[in-house]
Amino acid sequence: MKQALEVPAVKIDHLSFSYDSRGGGASVLEDISLSIADNEFTAIIGRNGAGKTTLLKNLTGLLRPRTGDIFIRGKNARDMSVSLISAEIGFVMQNPDRQLFADTVYDEAAFALRNKGLSEGEIKPRVEAALDAVGLAEERGSFPIALGRGERAKVVIASVLAMGSKILIFDEPAAGQDFRNSRRIMDILRELHGRGYTIIFVTHTMYLAAEYAWRVIVMKEKRPVMDGTAADIFSRAGKLAEAGILPPQITRLGRELRAELPLQKDPLSAAELGDMLLTLKRGGSGA
Numbered sequence: 656m657k658q659a660l661e662v663p664a665v666k667i668d669h670l671s672f673s674y675d676s677r678g679g680g681a682s683v684l685e686d687i688s689l690s691i692a693d694n695e696f697t698a699i700i701g702r703n704g705a706g707k708t709t710l711l712k713n714l715t716g717l718l719r720p721r722t723g724d725i726f727i728r729g730k731n732a733r734d735m736s737v738s739l740i741s742a743e744i745g746f747v748m749q750n751p752d753r754q755l756f757a758d759t760v761y762d763e764a765a766f767a768l769r770n771k772g773l774s775e776g777e778i779k780p781r782v783e784a785a786l787d788a789v790g791l792a793e794e795r796g797s798f799p800i801a802l803g804r805g806e807r808a809k810v811v812i813a814s815v816l817a818m819g820s821k822i823l824i825f826d827e828p829a830a831g832q833d834f835r836n837s838r839r840i841m842d843i844l845r846e847l848h849g850r851g852y853t854i855i856f857v858t859h860t861m862y863l864a865a866e867y868a869w870r871v872i873v874m875k876e877k878r879p880v881m882d883g884t885a886a887d888i889f890s891r892a893g894k895l896a897e898a899g900i901l902p903p904q905i906t907r908l909g910r911e912l913r914a915e916l917p918l919q920k921d922p923l924s925a926a927e928l929g930d931m932l933l934t935l936k937r938g939g940s941g942a
């Protein structure tokens with residue numbers, strides 16, 4: 656009953672899309688229907704060209720569906736301008752460096768708000784809160800381009816956060832980042848999720864999807880082919896292979912160990928596998 660009454664953060668209803676606006680071209684997204692509930696933490700995975708970025712751009716209004724509808728908190732996005740949509744959905748694009756152009760981190764995060772005509776008095780607390788959320792308060796006066804790669808990605812996240820949208824979409828937020836920075840960025844996403852944000856991210860790094868997302872959607876050639884919890888999705892190696900995806904290394908290792916050891920599930924992280932092995936060593940079931 657509760658579920659029926661809840662308006663999803665995003666609802667996609669029979670969406671199809673083609674880059675050929677005359678409609679004659681091959682579709683890139685085909686008949687996609689899915690809902691994202693409030694405060695979900697969702698990863699979208701799939702091989703290159705599966706349509707992930709195109710789907711995100713449809714969600715954010717940068718592209719518009721050829722047929723079908725997108726509802727944002729129950730409101731049809733067709734009736735919303737890109738700027739109205741951006742008040743509901745923040746979008747951190749792939750290659751965030753291209754989104755950087757201001758002289759200071761603060762100005763960067765304040766840019767869109769100034770553009771909207773807000774006063775400096777209204778802007779300051781929002782920008783400071785956003786910089787705080789990504790751990791960049793101390794860098795407010797720094798030149799964005801001079802920062803490290805991980806820091807630069809955080810500046811872009813802060814500038815999107817300052818806009819105040821509660822649904823946040825990230826296209827490969829950890830791409831091109833080293834292990835430590837990937838983790839730091841994903842930890843920011845996790846913290847935002849903990850504060851009530853709805854998070855959708857695309858990644859090619861399976862252990863990030865496995866460890867951070869609660870829900871994983873697998874895309875293959877124009878549409879989702881799997882949709883479930885991370886544990887559910889990554890234990891179905893055969894079906895994943897059909898979409899051209901290997902589970903995380905640690906999950907595969909765990910699965911191999913299960914041939915010899917009574918472990919009860921496929922682990923999603925090294926920590927989880929470690930716990931299972933310790934339990935086993937202590938005489939437990941390895942669950």
Ligand SMILES: Nc1ncnc2c1ncn2[C@@H]1O[C@H](COP(=O)(O)OP(=O)(O)O)[C@@H](O)[C@H]1O
Pocket residue numbers: 674683701702703704705706707708709710
């Ligand atoms: N601007 C564009 N014009 C025409 N075709 C495009 C454009 N961008 C992407 N495509 C095509 O759409 C398909 C899906 O691409 P994309 O959404 O970028 O996939 P993914 O993000 O999963 O790698 C691919 O076949 C790609 O070549």
Ligand SMILES: [Mg+2]
Pocket residue numbers: 707708709
């Ligand atoms: Mg892409």
